[in-house]
Structures are given as structure tokens and as C-alpha cells.
Amino acid sequence: MKEQIDQIRTEAAGFDITSADKLEQYRLRFLSKKGLVSELFEAFRSVSGEEKKLYGKELNFLKQEVEGRWQAQKEALESTAVTENSGIDLSRPPQPRELGSRHPLSLVRQEIIRFFEGLGFNISEGHEIVDDWHNFGALNFDNDHPARDMQDTFFVQTHPDILLRTHTSTVQVKEMQLGNLPIRTISPGRVYRNETVSARSHMQFHQVEGLYIDENVSFADLKQTLYLFATEFFGRDLKVRFRASYFPFTEPSAEMDVSCFICNQEGCSVCKHTGWVEILGCGMVDPNVLENCGIDSKKYTGYAFGMGIERMTMLKYQMRDIRLFYENDLRFLKQFKSEI
Numbered sequence: 001m002k003e004q005i006d007q008i009r010t011e012a013a014g015f016d017i018t019s020a021d022k023l024e025q026y027r028l029r030f031l032s033k034k035g036l037v038s039e040l041f042e043a044f045r046s047v048s049g050e051e052k053k054l055y056g057k058e059l060n061f062l063k064q065e066v067e068g069r070w071q072a073q074k075e076a077l078e079s080t081a082v083t084e085n086s087g088i089d090l091s092r093p094p095q096p097r098e099l100g101s102r103h104p105l106s107l108v109r110q111e112i113i114r115f116f117e118g119l120g121f122n123i124s125e126g127h128e129i130v131d132d133w134h135n136f137g138a139l140n141f142d143n144d145h146p147a148r149d150m151q152d153t154f155f156v157q158t159h160p161d162i163l164l165r166t167h168t169s170t171v172q173v174k175e176m177q178l179g180n181l182p183i184r185t186i187s188p189g190r191v192y193r194n195e196t197v198s199a200r201s202h203m204q205f206h207q208v209e210g211l212y213i214d215e216n217v218s219f220a221d222l223k224q225t226l227y228l229f230a231t232e233f234f235g236r237d238l239k240v241r242f243r244a245s246y247f248p249f250t251e252p253s254a255e256m257d258v259s260c261f262i263c264n265q266e267g268c269s270v271c272k273h274t275g276w277v278e279i280l281g282c283g284m285v286d287p288n289v290l291e292n293c294g295i296d297s298k299k300y301t302g303y304a305f306g307m308g309i310e311r312m313t314m315l316k317y318q319m320r321d322i323r324l325f326y327e328n329d330l331r332f333l334k335q336f337k338s339e340i
């Protein structure tokens, strides 16, 4: 018995298995029903009890060994088959892949969104093509209101009532109409104005507007929120100031300036030597607007604010030409890397 076991072991170990055919021959010779190992098991049945004790274990080992080699060779052959058939050399190092970078406007939009999300604001979006009522009417712009001229508008020629939104306040109208109070939402999006393209202005740009409506919302809430935002966004301890201003949909209205962080208020071209840079418009939502959108203005008050993403980005990265955002010049875009 021992001799036979050794013999088969040596033969199996030396068997050349370099192809699928050979592998099959190996299986037939050793592992099939009529193979050598099976035959030895057959013979083992009729050996004496003493021999059984002596060689039982060894016989089992032999079987495991022979089967093990078959399995290992089978897997090895299969994996080389995949490589050969597909013509792919899996051992080659990969081609380095060049990763793109996010557009600076996306980065800054995301940063603004994250800040307000952290305060519990949700995000709302709307259409870029809207009717006059959503862009102007609901927001307290009378038909002949001169403020309509503040925002030069692109109208649809065949439907003068339909236009490209000039601000994302349109989304706030929609949210107020939905009326799930309290409302705490920010609306990022693209807006259009019929302006000559220059280094400072474009006929399309992006805004983020915020709206908070609840009982007892005050101007102090607005100031504190925007102050926190500005210091966080520009990453330093800035001074802020609110200047009285006018928007048809807010009363009182203000514009917010931050101390010029480029020249430390010493005077430079960015702050036009005033030491202050304007960053956004804001105010308390006019009661008329609340009523236009079906909200009880005796019970609820709210604040709103709006800022241009391009402007915020230009200030943050000290850019001087808004057109760079839309030219897809890789030399410009590649400078903005992010972990987002």
C-alpha cells in the first residue's frame, strides 16, 4: 500500500499540466472514477485492519494533494486564458489618468450652500424661463415700476409675458406659494440680464438667494447670519456694514459691505479706494410680497438676501475679469483644485 501511495504521489507531482488538455488528462489519470487515486481507495477497502490504520490518513492526504494541484493549475490556466484572449496584459502598469478639476463657480456655489445647509437651510431650484409675475409681479414690481429697469430683461419675442429670470428670487416666490412654513431655503441658479459683456458684467451669471420666513424673524437675525457667513467665506475676521438700499420686495432693504481684505482698507482698485467691498443685497421681505404669495403677513416675517456667485468668486480669488469663467481656458480652470 505504502509503495503505491508513494508512486502515485511522485507521478502526480511530476505530471506536466501546461495546457487545458493536459489538465484533463491529469484528472482522468488520477481523479476520475477509474483514476489511480480512486482505484487505490477501492483497494484500500480490502486491506487488513492493521494496514487501514497505518495508511488511511496518508491515503486521504494523497487525495487532497492530487486534487489540490488540479484546482490550482486549473485556476492558473483560466486566468492566463482571460489575459491571452482579451489581448490585455494585466501585468502592465496603468496609464496615468488625468483628473479634471471643478469649475471655480461650482466650488464657490458648493461652499456657500454648505455654509447655509449647516444652519438648517434647504436648497430649492426653479426654472430659468419664467413668467412676468414670478420675476416681477409677485415681488412688488408694479407694471410701470422704474425698478424693472434696474434689471435689463431678456423677453421671449413671441410672448412678452415670458422671460429669462433676472434673479433667483423667482424660486422664493415659488417656495412661498408652496407655503410649507417655516421656510428656510437657499436658491442657487443661473440668471440673465441684457447687459453688454465686459470685464465686470456678463449677460448671464449665477446667484444664490436666501429666504427665511417664520414668526418673529428680525433684521438682527439677518445681520448675524450674514456676518457669520462673510467671515467664514473669506476666512478672516472682517468688518461688515449695512448700507440702506432699495429693492421692491424688501423693506427695509440694505446692501452689505465687507472691509476690503485685499488692501486692509488702505485703498486699492478693488474697493475703489473706499476700504469697503459690496457683496450682497438683503432686507426684510415686504409684507405685500408675503400676501401676494398667500402668507399671513400679520403672523409671519422674514428676511431675504441675494448674492452673485461670480462676484464672490472674483473677490475670493482676486480675479479681475468675469469673462474668464466662460472661456473654458484650461490654464485658468486648472488652478482650482478641490477636495469636494
Ligand code: PHE
Residues within 6 Å of the ligand: 166, 167, 168, 169, 209, 247, 250, 281, 282, 283, 304, 305, 306, 307
Ligand atoms: N434679487 C436681488 C438682485 O438680484 C437681490 C436681493 C435678494 C436683494 C433678496 C434683497 C433680497 O439683485
